[in-house]
Amino acid sequence: MAAHTSQSVAKAAGDETDVARGRSRRTDGPQRAANRGGLKRAFATHWYAWAMVAPVVLVLGIIIGWPLVRGVYLSLTDANERNVARTIGANHIEATYAFVGLDNYAAVLSDPVFWQRLVWTVVWTVACVTVTFALGLALANMLNREFKGRALYRMALILPWAVPGFVSVFAWRFLFNRDNGILNKLLDGGGIAAIPWLDDPTWAKLSVITVNVWLGIPFMMVALLGGLQSIPGELYEAAEMDGATTWQRFRHITLPGLRSVSMTVILLSTIWTFNMFPVIFLLTRGGPGDSTEILVTQAFREAFVASPRDFAGSATWGVLILALLMIFALVYRRALRKQGEVW
Amino acid sequence: MAASTTTAPTEAGKTAATPGKAPGKVRARGQRSPLASFGLHATLAVAAVVAVFPVLWVLLTSLKPAQHAITTDFVKDPTLENYRYLVEETSFFTWFGNSLLVAGITTVLGVFIAATTGYAVSRFRFPGMKPLMWTLLITQMFPMAILIVPLYNLMGQLGLLNQPVGLIITYLTIAVPFCAWMMKGFFDTIPAEIDESGRVDGLTPFGTFWRLILPLARPGLAVTAFYSFITAWGEVAYASAFMVGDENLTLAGGLQTFVTQYTANWGPMTAASVLIAIPAAIFFVFAQRHLVAGMTAGATKG
Numbered sequence: 001m002a003a004h005t006s007q008s009v010a011k012a013a014g015d016e017t018d019v020a021r022g023r024s025r026r027t028d029g030p031q032r033a034a035n036r037g038g039l040k041r042a043f044a045t046h047w048y049a050w051a052m053v054a055p056v057v058l059v060l061g062i063i064i065g066w067p068l069v070r071g072v073y074l075s076l077t078d079a080n081e082r083n084v085a086r087t088i089g090a091n092h093i094e095a096t097y098a099f100v101g102l103d104n105y106a107a108v109l110s111d112p113v114f115w116q117r118l119v120w121t122v123v124w125t126v127a128c129v130t131v132t133f134a135l136g137l138a139l140a141n142m143l144n145r146e147f148k149g150r151a152l153y154r155m156a157l158i159l160p161w162a163v164p165g166f167v168s169v170f171a172w173r174f175l176f177n178r179d180n181g182i183l184n185k186l187l188d189g190g191g192i193a194a195i196p197w198l199d200d201p202t203w204a205k206l207s208v209i210t211v212n213v214w215l216g217i218p219f220m221m222v223a224l225l226g227g228l229q230s231i232p233g234e235l236y237e238a239a240e241m242d243g244a245t246t247w248q249r250f251r252h253i254t255l256p257g258l259r260s261v262s263m264t265v266i267l268l269s270t271i272w273t274f275n276m277f278p279v280i281f282l283l284t285r286g287g288p289g290d291s292t293e294i295l296v297t298q299a300f301r302e303a304f305v306a307s308p309r310d311f312a313g314s315a316t317w318g319v320l321i322l323a324l325l326m327i328f329a330l331v332y333r334r335a336l337r338k339q340g341e342v343w
Numbered sequence: 344m345a346a347s348t349t350t351a352p353t354e355a356g357k358t359a360a361t362p363g364k365a366p367g368k369v370r371a372r373g374q375r376s377p378l379a380s381f382g383l384h385a386t387l388a389v390a391a392v393v394a395v396f397p398v399l400w401v402l403l404t405s406l407k408p409a410q411h412a413i414t415t416d417f418v419k420d421p422t423l424e425n426y427r428y429l430v431e432e433t434s435f436f437t438w439f440g441n442s443l444l445v446a447g448i449t450t451v452l453g454v455f456i457a458a459t460t461g462y463a464v465s466r467f468r469f470p471g472m473k474p475l476m477w478t479l480l481i482t483q484m485f486p487m488a489i490l491i492v493p494l495y496n497l498m499g500q501l502g503l504l505n506q507p508v509g510l511i512i513t514y515l516t517i518a519v520p521f522c523a524w525m526m527k528g529f530f531d532t533i534p535a536e537i538d539e540s541g542r543v544d545g546l547t548p549f550g551t552f553w554r555l556i557l558p559l560a561r562p563g564l565a566v567t568a569f570y571s572f573i574t575a576w577g578e579v580a581y582a583s584a585f586m587v588g589d590e591n592l593t594l595a596g597g598l599q600t601f602v603t604q605y606t607a608n609w610g611p612m613t614a615a616s617v618l619i620a621i622p623a624a625i626f627f628v629f630a631q632r633h634l635v636a637g638m639t640a641g642a643t644k645g
Contacts, residue, residue: 042470048548052463053475055456056519063516064482067493074493135390142387147380155631156391162627163398164577166595167616171397174404174609182400214393222634268483268521275486278579296486300580303492311492318486325484 075104075315081308097312104316113298114320121274121294124205128212128273133266135213136220141254143221144228154225161218169282172211173198176283201291204284208292212279216272220265227261228254267332271325295321398620405613425614434589435615438597441586443622445507445593446575449514453571454564457519461526462552466538479520487580495584505591513581518571525570529563530556565633572626576619594619 043050079097108114143154160168175181176197184194197207231253239249277296280286286293286301293301295317303314406421429435464472494513495504503509533556541551557564582595589597598615 046467046469049463049467049469049472052459052549052552056460056479056523057475059456059512059515059519060478060482063494063497063512064485064490067490067497068485070493070496071490139387139390142383145383147383149384153387153391157387157394158627158631158634159398160394162573162623162631163620164573164594164623166577166579166598167401167619168397170612170616171401174401174613175397214397217394271484275484277487282579299486300491314492318490321486322484326481329480329484 071315072319074312075319076101077312078103079311079315080313081311084311100312104312105320108313108316108320114317117293117295117298118324120205120292124209124212124294125270125273127209128216128276129266129269131209131213132216132220132269133262136217137224137258139217140221140224140228141250143225157221158218160214161222165215165278166282168215169211169279172207172214173283176207198284199288201288204288204292208280208283211283212273212276215279216269220269223261223265224258227258231257263336267329270328274325275321295324401613401616404609405617407610425610426618429611429614429618433611434592434597435618437590438592438594439618441507441591442576442593442595445510445514446572446622448507449511449518449575450568450571452511453515453518453522453575454568456515457522457526457567457571458557458560458564459552460519460523461528462530462556464523465527465530466535476524479523482516482520491580491584494581498585504585505587509585510582510593511575513585514571514575514578517578518574522567522570526560526563526567529560533559562633565630569626569630569634573623576623 076099077097078100079095083095083097085093085095139157143150143157163171175183178184178194178196178199181197183197188194196203198204235253235257236249239253244252274294275296276294277300280292280294280297281300284292286297299314299317299321302310302317306313403417405425406423407419408422408424463469464476498504498509498513501509503512537555537559538551541555542548546554577595579595579599582593583599586592586596598612598619
């Protein structure tokens, strides 16, 4: 019984065919409206659902759809600061940029800079997600027990989530400050030479990963804690009866029970980390040199820092990032399907 | 469900320990040796200190006189001078009000939109549902870099630059997709029989949603509200690109003018950070009771 429940929880994620709810079975699949009568009937059946999702579709369509199309178009032109439409004083200057086809993509892909950024972005994403997940899982397991002070610990551990990102990043810069930061002062007190937290390429990489893990753990922990609490207690009781050790219970009950939560949070946090602009931009500005620059900050640099501002180049980087993430999501989904997870 | 799980360990521990199989090796949940107990508390304490310290340190620094900002003493001549400076000599409270307005409206609208969408996706099968779910997921992947220039132009054409409305709409596109996914997962856990009973009693589908389901979904709504608020409150890139002029800035933008102005002056900076963190913290205290419960449903299914 208990096993059955957890099974259906795991499978319910976005499962088209799993329609356990009677009333939602009003229509058997999308009615392909071949004629006007069909369309009318479809409208009559579904207008409630459509009305409820309309705000989202509208907002997303205008605010994301249109700029996206425009961004893709820009990546196929040579638009930059000097040839886009602009107004200087009273004069309006028409846009003069031209369509150049795939030239931008050829230029970016043949540039070693892109591959350097890609390698570091992948390292950064994998490192952040792995460490965050491992620590989040460990902490969630500890917090899922009964003991005194649990609520207090939980609140302290979720705290980094409640602080706005730019404030936390500022706090960390303050701690990391080479000459005056508390970390180096403490090391100094212990007789250890100051560490160039943000000024040395290797240390800077470790520092940005540390800060991102610090920021990411609360979300991971809360999500996994939620997952842990939805695992039926009977499973553990049964395992105890059968003499399973703590490790066996963790390996064979906890981990499988957390499967569907883990799949979702790993996917989301991979996407978020891959595009994590504020941490890198506010902590190191991509430096020292360009050692911590990831793909997104590079794209931002092309459009807003470089001179002349290269809108086409930035859009090209953006489209490439999007393509990479979509490929990742498809591969991820396929891998889940192969393992029998319907998602 | 959650309640039964959390209380189970202690009882289960008592009963399961009696059969006496390989003592020491099989330790029931809820029973810990003193050493394990110590380890648990030590680990959690260290983690809690790491989580809290950066924020605490900023708070302590903000209470020191500016010339002592970089000392390592925890407390040194406590004073509110930094706060006085911030309030009297900068436009801090204008920015603060702007941010509060933008984040507040984003939260209210975001929760409402995410809830209706989540409910529709959870309860109805309709043409376009699967593409919609995918779109919501994929919008999470859009790098801000690809959208920001065209979006800036679009806002310019609509006359929404430098208007709170422009920022609110933009933040909705960031917050709503994730929230809708979470709400869908949450609604999935509410039995469909409740909808049935509403229908039998003659409520319209929207009435069922509004009067029966929403009140039950309060933990989910709390999480969604918290997420929307934090997203809008802490966003930097769009805020600094869209808003110009001292009186229109939100905190993220305002603080940036501050940084260039007083690069080495940590005192007012830390005070500003503390004040910025307060509304988020208040929101957090209200929402945190629900966070785990809300995510239980949302994340497992989402």
